[in-house]
Amino acid sequence: MSKLNQIRSDATLVxxxxxxxxxxxxxxxxxxxxxxxxxxxxxxxxxxxNSDGQRWVGFPRADRQERYCTHCNKAAPCPTIAAVISELEDPRG
Ligand SMILES: [Zn+2]
Structure with missing residues (x-):
């Protein structure tokens, strides 16, 4: 009986x-x-x-160019991209 229990136990374990x-x-x-x-x-x-947009900016005279996101119209990297980059570079993983 003990041997049977051992076999059953071994088989169950496997x-x-x-x-x-x-x-x-x-x-x-x-x-x-x-x-x-x-x-x-x-x-x-x-x-x-993206950062596909390019426009002239500056005040009172637009004297420099910046790239911008053509989806949300904000300077590149836009907040969405900045958040993605921040999470991907987070040392926590
Ligand atoms: Zn954007």
Whole structure:
């Protein structure tokens, strides 16, 4: 009886580990897929909030040029891009 319990225990342990490995692999794959979706979403934001605009600025005479975001019409990098850059460069990760 003791041997049977040992075999059952060993088999259960292996089965549980195998199940855990499958679950971990699934989670890793899902996380990678989710990460790719987030990267694509971020790419769309970065494309929308660009620094493609160029205009003359200054007062009382516009005597210098600046680049600006053609989406939100603010000087580049616009607040949206600045926030993205700040988060990506955050040492917390
Ligand atoms: Zn913008």
């Amino acid at each position: 089965a549980d580990q195998y199940g855990a490995m499958d679950a971990t692999e699934s989670i890793v794959i899902e996380m990678a897929e989710d990460t790719l979706c987030l990267v694509a979403a971020l790419d769309a934001v970065l494309e929308l909030h």
